[in-house]
Amino acid sequence: MAAFKCPHCSEETISLKDKYRLGWWATVNCKQCGGRVAAFPWVLMMMTMLYVWNVLWWVGLVNFEHSYHYLGYLALCWVLLDLVNIYFIPLCRLKKKTPR
Numbered sequence: 001m002a003a004f005k006c007p008h009c010s011e012e013t014i015s016l017k018d019k020y021r022l023g024w025w026a027t028v029n030c031k032q033c034g035g036r037v038a039a040f041p042w043v044l045m046m047m048t049m050l051y052v053w054n055v056l057w058w059v060g061l062v063n064f065e066h067s068y069h070y071l072g073y074l075a076l077c078w079v080l081l082d083l084v085n086i087y088f089i090p091l092c093r094l095k096k097k098t099p100r
């Protein structure tokens with residue numbers, strides 16, 4: 001199974017599932033070093049805008065042209081965006097939560 005490098009310790013400890021969750025604004029802790037990891041926020045914000053645009057665009061076309069095959073394009077674009085999300089969004093380090 002594919003794994004992604006932790007930006008703290010450079011070990012491949014981030015699972016595919018965790019990488020996908022990072023694309024949805026989650027944070028995960030590295031299993032090796034315990035460091036908190038997140039996706040790069042500016043890139044992630046653009047990705048979120050693309051997801052929103054994707055849904056609005058194709059759903060809008062369904063309404064204008066009454067043709068439901070556009071929903072298929074929506075699903076296809078969604079999968080493509082997911083692939084970009086998983087494989088092209090860089091990870092960044094977060095500071096450990098300091099106990100209060």
Ligand SMILES: [Zn+2]
Pocket residue numbers: 006007008009010011013030031032033034035
């Ligand atoms: Zn690590």
